[in-house]
Amino acid sequence: MSDAVLVTGGAGFIGSNTAKALAAAGWRPVVFDSLAGGSRDVVRWGEFVQGDIRDEEALRAAMxxxxxxxxxxxxxxxxxxxxxxxxDLFWDHNVAGTASLLRAMVACGVPRLVFSSSAAVYGRGRDLLDESLPTAPVSAYGDTKLAGERLIRDYCSLFGLSATALRYFNAAGAEADGALGERRERETHLIPLAIEAALGFGPPLTVFGDDFPTRDGSGLRDYVHVSDLARAHLAALADPPPAGRFEALNVGAGAGWTVLEVIAAIDRALGRPTPYVIGPRRAGDPAALVADPRRIRDRLGWRATESDLHHIVETAVRWRREANQPFPARVWPGALSKP
Ligand SMILES: NC(=O)c1ccc[n+]([C@@H]2O[C@H](COP(=O)([O-])OP(=O)(O)OC[C@H]3O[C@@H](n4cnc5c(N)ncnc54)[C@H](O)[C@@H]3O)[C@@H](O)[C@H]2O)c1
Structure with missing residues (x-):
């Protein structure tokens, strides 16, 4: 029987794409998700266990x-x-949840971990961030991702686990076969929000800040196609660091696009203008976050092959057009109501 991989958060955007890629590559994905933010109907590859990562017993039972x-x-x-x-919610889910997962792994003798970290650990953004730069998150989200990395590193040296933290930049796009796209209970990501606005299914987009030190004043980000991201997980699983070691690798395209450039790409793909308003900067948003992806290229042979902005936008638009109706408004049931 093929090896089973527990995919926590596998009912979410990146997790569902990763489970699909795992199954295609011959692994056996087991999705573990509370459905606080994800959706049961995208868990189509492998088994599903509904549970919360803060519940160590449930994790042990699933493992x-x-x-x-x-x-x-x-x-x-x-x-x-x-x-x-x-x-408080972020420390609870993202850090206490990771601690619970690590304890369960040690108890069950599961030695290998790939962790979803984020470019948010770098904090003050700039072009071509590499992994040797000091980390200095500017949001509580980034703080909790960095704390997760540190906790994992300590578990590696204490208990002989081997772990790869993938520091994703902005995940986006949809699978070319149209099976999976980006849709959350409470959507906050630029590309899906802009497409909703352009199609008239959502309110005008708010561009948070037009006075950053970037080429047009809007925030500059590195967008990585979700299929490229899914492939990075397979590469990390196939080639882990030695037992006891932790490593962090950027996963990005190595090029940045501003918010206004992304909007222009969506306008082109849809053949209509995206309505937007300029709002103030958001707390916790750096001006620019662009990956230097050389380390993952050297270490795992991974490089982005589908992360051209126009391809990202076209696949996202195609997937959203196929649905061609407003998504039903749903209440996000989980995390907010459970401090
Ligand atoms: N989307 C991005 O651009 C991006 C960038 C950097 C890092 N990341 C990281 O990638 C991971 C996945 O992001 P995504 O964009 O797919 O998010 P998502 O919201 O689509 O998916 C997250 C999933 O986690 C589940 N979840 C949340 N709390 C849980 C808990 N306590 N127990 C069990 N399940 C729980 C949710 O139900 C959801 O299915 C996250 O760790 C995120 O921090 C994402």
Whole structure:
């Protein structure tokens, strides 16, 4: 039987794409998700266990029942803005949740971990961030991702785990076959929000800040196609660091696009203008975050091949057009109501 990989957060955007890629590559994904923010209907590859990562017993039971040999840990709260209002929730889900997962891994003898970290650990952004730069998050979200990395590093040296933290830049796009796209209960990401606005399914987009020191004043980000990201997880699983070692690798395209350039690409793809208004900067948003992706290229042979902005936007638009109706408004049931 193929090796089972526990995919926490596998009912979310990146997790569902990763589970699909794992199954295609011959692994056995076991999705573990509370459905606080994800959706059951995107768990189509492998088994599903509904549970909360803060529940160590539930994790142990899932690891034992499914004979899990490695973990991809994506489950987290992810909204930077919310993290500035409710950092307590982020410490609980993202750090206490990661501690619970690590204890379960040690108890069940599961030695390998791939962790969803973020460019947010760098804090003050600039072009071509490399992994040797000091980390200095400027949001509570980034603080909790960095704390997760440090906790994992300590578990590696104490208990002989081997872990790769993938520091994703901005995940975006949709699978070319149209099976999976980006849709959250509380959407805050630029590309899906802009497409909703352009199609008239959502309110005009707010551009947070037009006075950053970038080429047009709007925030500059590195966008990485979700299929490229999914492939990075497979590469990390296939080639882990030695037992006892932790490593952090950027996963980005190595090029940045401003918010206004992304909007222009969406206008072109849809053949209509995206309505938007300029708002103030958001707390916790740096001017620029662009990856230097050389380390992951050298270490794992991974490079972005689908992360051209126009391809990202076209796949996202195609997936959203196929649905061609407003998504039903749903209440996000989980994290906010559970401090
Ligand atoms: N989307 C991005 O651009 C981006 C960038 C950098 C890092 N990341 C990281 O990647 C990971 C996945 O992000 P995403 O964009 O797919 O987010 P998402 O919100 O689509 O998915 C997160 C999933 O985690 C689940 N979850 C949350 N708290 C949980 C808990 N306590 N127990 C069990 N499940 C829980 C949610 O139900 C959801 O399915 C996160 O760790 C995020 O911090 C994302």
């Amino acid at each position: 034992t029942a499914h004979k899990v040999t490695s973990v991809i840990h994506l489950a987290a709260l992810t909204e930077v803005g919310l993290s500035m209002q409710r950092p």
